[in-house]
Amino acid sequence: MSASQVVPEYDVEFIASSVDTPGAGNVQDNSSTSSSSNSSKGSSWVSAVFLIINAALGAGLLNFPHAFDQAGGIAVALAVQAVLLLFVVGALLVLAYCARQHDCATYQEVVLRVCGHRFWSCCSLAVALYCYGTCITFLVIVGDFSDRIFASLYGPSYCLHWFMHRDFIIVTTSVVLILPMCFSQKIDFLKYPSMFGVFAALYLVLLVVVQYFVGGYNSHSTRTAPDSLEDILTAVPVVCFGYQCHVSSVPIYSCLEDRRLSTFAKSVLSATLLTALLYTVAGVFGYLTFGHGVASDILELYDARQPLVLVGILAMALKIITTYPILIFCGRTAVDDLYGQLRGLDEDAKRKSEFLRRTAIVSSWFLTTVVLACLVPNISIVIRMIGSLAATFIFVFPGLCLLFVSVKLDSSYYFAKTKWKLATAVVCVALGTFVFGQVLTMSIVDVVLGHGRAADVQLCTVPKNRTPVFIFHEVYLK
Numbered sequence: 001m002s003a004s005q006v007v008p009e010y011d012v013e014f015i016a017s018s019v020d021t022p023g024a025g026n027v028q029d030n031s032s033t034s035s036s037s038n039s040s041k042g043s044s045w046v047s048a049v050f051l052i053i054n055a056a057l058g059a060g061l062l063n064f065p066h067a068f069d070q071a072g073g074i075a076v077a078l079a080v081q082a083v084l085l086l087f088v089v090g091a092l093l094v095l096a097y098c099a100r101q102h103d104c105a106t107y108q109e110v111v112l113r114v115c116g117h118r119f120w121s122c123c124s125l126a127v128a129l130y131c132y133g134t135c136i137t138f139l140v141i142v143g144d145f146s147d148r149i150f151a152s153l154y155g156p157s158y159c160l161h162w163f164m165h166r167d168f169i170i171v172t173t174s175v176v177l178i179l180p181m182c183f184s185q186k187i188d189f190l191k192y193p194s195m196f197g198v199f200a201a202l203y204l205v206l207l208v209v210v211q212y213f214v215g216g217y218n219s220h221s222t223r224t225a226p227d228s229l230e231d232i233l234t235a236v237p238v239v240c241f242g243y244q245c246h247v248s249s250v251p252i253y254s255c256l257e258d259r260r261l262s263t264f265a266k267s268v269l270s271a272t273l274l275t276a277l278l279y280t281v282a283g284v285f286g287y288l289t290f291g292h293g294v295a296s297d298i299l300e301l302y303d304a305r306q307p308l309v310l311v312g313i314l315a316m317a318l319k320i321i322t323t324y325p326i327l328i329f330c331g332r333t334a335v336d337d338l339y340g341q342l343r344g345l346d347e348d349a350k351r352k353s354e355f356l357r358r359t360a361i362v363s364s365w366f367l368t369t370v371v372l373a374c375l376v377p378n379i380s381i382v383i384r385m386i387g388s389l390a391a392t393f394i395f396v397f398p399g400l401c402l403l404f405v406s407v408k409l410d411s412s413y414y415f416a417k418t419k420w421k422l423a424t425a426v427v428c429v430a431l432g433t434f435v436f437g438q439v440l441t442m443s444i445v446d447v448v449l450g451h452g453r454a455a456d457v458q459l460c461t462v463p464k465n466r467t468p469v470f471i472f473h474e475v476y477l478k
Contacts (some may be wrong), residue, residue, distance in 0.1 A: 006142070008147050021220050039279070042255045042258075042259075043255050043257060044258075045256065045264070045266050048253075048255075048267035048271070049267050049270045050271075051252045052245050052249065055248035055249070057135075057279075058197065058201060058319075058323075059316075059379075060238065060242030060383070061201055061204050061242075061279065062141065062206055062296075062379065063241075063297065063298075064279055064282050064286065064298075065282065065287040065290070065294045065298050066294050066298070066380060067223075067234070067235045067238035067239070067283065068284070069223060069234075070231060071226060071232055072232065073223040073225060074287060075224070076225065076232065078280065080232060080235050080236065080239060081279070084243070084394075085243070085272060085276060086283060087395060087431075089272055090424075091394050091398035091399075092245075092246060093265060095253075095398055096130055096249070097405070098110050098114050098401045099254060102114060103432055104254070105254045106251055106253055107397075108124055108334075109250070111397055111400075114400075115397075115400050115404050119397070119400060124334045124384050125334070125340050126392050126393070126397075127247060127330065127334040128309065128338070129162050129291050129389055130244075130386055130387075130389045130390065131330050132331055132365065132369065133385055134327055134386055135327050135365070135369045136369050136372050136376060137383060137386065138323065138327075139174060140373050140382060141297060141316070141379055142174075142321075144166075144297045145169045145317050146170075146173075147159075147300065148299060148302070149304045149310070151304075151402060151459035152303050152304035153237070156459065156460060157460065159460035170370065170372060170374055173321070174370050178324050178366075179366060181324075181359065182362050183359065186328075187329050195353070197322070199315075200312075201316075202278070203312055204299075204312055205281055206314060207302075208282050208285050209281060209297065211285075211309075212285040212286075218293065219288075219289065219290060219291050220290065221291050222287065222292065233435075233444070234439075237383065237385075237386075237435070240387045240435070241390050242363060243279075246394055246398065282298075286298045289301075295378075296379050296383075299312065299313055299316065300459065327365065328365055332358060332362060334367065335361050339357065381443065381446070382445040385443045386443075387439065388435060388436045388439040388440040388443070391432045391435040391439070392436055394437065395428045395429065395430065395431050395433075396429055396433060396436070398428065399424075399426070399427075399428030399429035400425070400429060401473060402421055403421075403429070406418050406421040406422050407422070453470045
């Protein structure tokens with residue numbers, strides 16, 4: 001998500017404003033307008049490369065070094081990443097093929113046209129949950145950034161002052177900077193700030209490399225092998241979260257001037273290689289810098305008194321602040337579509353109650369994400385959960401699309417390639433379902449029972465004579 005990176009309607013809106021393609025409304029309305037965009041001049045395959053990178057590259061960079069440690073070391077993590085990238089690229093091409101066959105403009109529309117309403121409902125629910133989880137992740141990162149800045153500039157006792165406590169910073173930042181942008185019916189005004197996010201991510205990668213060579217940090221030993229299969233599985237959702245650009249890939253493909261699959265394949269391969277290079281560089285150098293002591297958010301480990309580090313933290317914070325409203329817009333659209341489908345609302349009824357529904361969804365969404373962000377100790381927990389959802393976008397839904405398309409083209413299974421497609425589709429769906437169920441279950445068990453290695457950094461040092469009751473009184477009641 002990232003961060004972006006996770007926004008289904010974000011690219012539709014922004015690309016539509018530049019190349020006159022369909023908007024990001026209800027997927028059932030897109031079919032009437034998607035065909036009209038075919039005649040308009042679209043973007044080049046090179047532009048698509050940067051759009052895909054923008055969709056994939058984001059907050060996952062912060063957690064990648066920690067994923068390398070969890071997987072059992074650099075070699076194992078790179079192997080897991082390489083295997084998953086095969087499915088990532090394959091799924092992108094399957095989605096583009098289906099979008100071309102059915103003239104679709106969004107990911108949800110592809111699922112609707114190819115798989116039917118039931119799977120479309122599941123897809124919309126997954127999109128909403130994914131956006132919701134990513135919003136929580138972003139707010140947790142805001143708290144991490146404030147901890148790092150105050151710990152460096154003030155000292156380890158910063159959290160004893162209420163105005164520097166992470167919960168206060170999360171709430172204040174959310175209410176003052178984020179909330180005013182969340183109720184807008186359109187998000188065109190975020191077009192230019194969102195472009196800054198790519199440069200922020202690139203700066204973060206450069207910062208990680210520079211800090212490795214500058215040195216001065218307490219390094220721990222690095223792992224060379226996983227302790228169990230469970231260690232490898234913990235890295236899968238992080239990789240899925242990092243490379244999940246599939247929801248945005250359909251509108252990107254629909255905006256191409258040349259929509260041949262070979263053209264889009266060039267964009268996909270180029271973007272995947274560049275994104276993999278950036279994630280790998282950040283993961284390897286970040287892990288080598290801190291070893292087994294790496295945190296779930298690597299920026300927590302750097303000294304914010306250094307200007308380069310402070311600029312990196314502020315740049316990523318700005319990226320997060322401008323991306324949260326995009327996520328809530330996409331999640332709100334998915335929830336609204338589901339609500340309209342369940343209630344059987346016609347277009348007139350939707351228009352009349354649109355403002356009320358938008359206000360109710362945004363208010364409840366914002367309030368609950370802020371509360372949960374104050375309760376979640378680190379981003380690793382949330383990324384594992386939403387990473388399991390990312391697996392459905394990469395494995396399950398593209399696999400189902402391949403399955404339905406193959407059966408439709410050759411219902412008698414006469415050709416050998418049909419059997420291979422069906423086998424591949426079954427493997428993708430089965431693998432995605434396994435990853436989703438297993439990783440989500442592991443994450444819930446870790447949260448409930450408190451298992452697993454701690455990934456957060458204790459930046460605030462509380463004196464021994466400060467009891468919890470005294471601290472609460474001093475922070476919140478003084």
